[in-house]
Amino acid sequence: MFVCNYNVTMKKEKPHYLGHRKRLKERFVNNPSSLADYEIVELLLGYVVRGKDVKPQAKNILAHVGGIQNIFKISDDIEGVGSETVLFFNIIKDLFRRCEYSNLRENETILNSPTAVFKFLKFEVGFDDVEKLIAVFLDSKGRIKEYKVLSSGSVNESYFPPKELAKQALVRDAVAVILAHNHPSGNLKPSQSDIRYTKNVKNALELVDIALVDHIIVTKNGFLSFKQEELL
Template sequence: MPEWPKNEQPREKLRLYGARALSDAELLAIFLRVGVKGKSAVSLAEDLLRQFGNLPRLLACSPEEFIQVHGMGLSKWSQIQAAYELVKRSLEERLAQDSVFSSPSQVREFLQAKIGALPHEVFLCLYLDSRFHLIECQELFRGSITHTAVYPREILKEALARNASALVVAHNHPSGNPLPSESDQDLTKTLIKALQLVDIPLLDHCIVSGTGFFSFSDAGLMKID
């Protein structure tokens, strides 16, 4: 982008003002690095955002979908995916170092980055130690766009195998609506009762979408009759 004023070029703008000063398209342009004939890297980034609608959908797209956009190839898709994976790993490491209660926003950020944009449902278990630090995040079940079969016995087995002292579970709603269904509420009650048998508290059940988040704990729905 040599024709731009230097202080308006994305890399220079980032250096001078910090990453928060850049738009989504400008941040993407830094990874794309160069444009194509007649289009700057920023213009290409804007094309990507228009094609996929938002960042979560772009980050979750397949390589086949990505290369349908003019000027995009597997190399650029790989660069963006590598950066996205680094973000997810960084968030996971922070949960391993700090109690999940020290910053609930970290849990939300991690879960939304991990599963919020997926086109199918997955069910995660976050196994915690006695200080509520993350031992491991495991994708235990995977399903269709609208349904995932969850087996409490498997959750108990995996929690005991990791010597977990507490548990947070989460799943995503690809529909975009993070509000719990009746089956989600029934599952939560079943898991609470099952985990009580082995003295492992279920701290929360989180439902995630690309732009939404629901916490059973925040909503006061972790109590059972």
């Protein structure tokens, strides 16, 4: 009886997704617009999720958040998404925010339009699930001296009193203030509470000779200007 004593080493096949990921990167380099939304997310996930096919995960994320425009609403409540993945996308969001802010400061850009304010604050609060109130303090030329998140939860006197906002403006030697807050629902219509609070802030600022330039409602997709709507 013939017995074979040779040890045969079977060559392991590489996971199929490794070649796929390489091809995705090559396609991106040659023509970024040729990639579908889920493929862009898939590429990004490849940098945080190792040794795994992430195409199903990319598609699942987009299905849950409602499309690429909502990618920064990613959370670990989504099946297959861990804290590291959420952190990774939050880092990207903050990078965008810092780029916008740095560009405004470096070029001494004047916030002289609601569009400029929206562009500045979109990545600050536009994707947040909690309503936040922000004050942007301006100098005499309309340049940003500082901006600050004043409260989280709602826009009214109980969260941040108008008189306290006036004090904050005086401390920063601001000449004018732009008020802004986000609507997580995406609805740009101001509430009666929003309108009432805005009037009270305007009155409090006028007492110390500081102008309220505008109040902007921000969402991830757009904005509403109280000044343009003649609500200020």
